[in-house]
Amino acid sequence: MAPKIQPQTTIDTIADICNHIQISQSSRHDKVPAIVNRLLNSWSTKECYEHISPVSIPSHDKIIEIVQQARRILFPGYFTRTRLHAANLEYYIGKETTDLYEKVGEQIVIAIRHDCRRNNLPCTRCEERSQELTLAFIESLPDVTATLATDIRAAIEGDPATDSPDEVIFSYPGLLAISIFRLAHELFRLKVPIVPRIMTEYAHSLTGIDIHPGATIGEGFFIDHGTGVVIGETTVIGNNVRLYQGVTLGALSLPRDAGTKLRHQKRHPTIEDDVIIYANTTILGGDTVIGRGSVIGGNIWLTESVEAGTRVMLKRPELIYANGRAR
Structure with a gap:
């Protein structure tokens, strides 16, 4: 029996099956350039905000990396992949702290330079100042560690639901927010622009606890539940x-002008x-x-x-x- 011959597909049949032609004809790509021009005009009026500048702005992602690395130093052994013991502790902390120094210094100099550019300030010796401020921040870490130890003890004493410092360090959103705040507060105290607020808002996003880095908070501080x-x-x-x-x-x-009057x-x-x-x-x-x-x-x-x-x-x-x- 001879095979059945299929009818030849016509152009009209293709058009009926596939609507690609109609979709292509409905494209509005030609409208995009006009919108781009409107965007450019809105930025040129200075009523909207932009950062179109050869000067870099601090990196949100790198500041989060700084927070995470600092916590590895503040709580050695808790947030590391390396198993720590007496023989490698000094090497590990030395390497982490040196690396932290480099990362913090990089973001501080960017923050200072950006602040100068944004506010049309005279030269503020950004490179030299960043080294001074970075060292001061690194020097504060032992005191931050000691203060956080009092916060952990306060959590254990104030919350009958736990008697474990490990549980507090790993699990309590209050301690997470406080530890990031205490790091950010040191940078705020040193008058580092932008970076401290990025840190505490990162903590805010994780925990629902909003602590401004400028607040002054003593030892043994405990936030229970926290949200x-x-x-x-x-x-x-x-x-x-x-x-x-x-x-x-x-x-x-x-008042409406509180940002200026009450700062x-x-x-x-x-x-x-x-x-x-x-x-x-x-x-x-x-x-x-x-x-x-x-x-x-x-x-x-x-x-x-x-x-x-x-x-x-x-x-x-x-x-x-x-x-x-x-x-």
């Missing part, structure tokens, strides 16, 4: 202070030694002082100071149940 904690730039916190989730240490309502002024509260602040409490204002040893209960709103040893609690609310009875 939603906000600590503003000019906050001063003493030793052995404990916060729970949702606590805000913030500023009072600010470098104290806008956030002072929390003295041995204070406990429970969940979802808000304390506002640069003149607000929470006295030593005070306990501030949950869901409190405070804009005024309290004396040392004060307990501030909400009156027990009336609960309304589904059956309509009040209890």
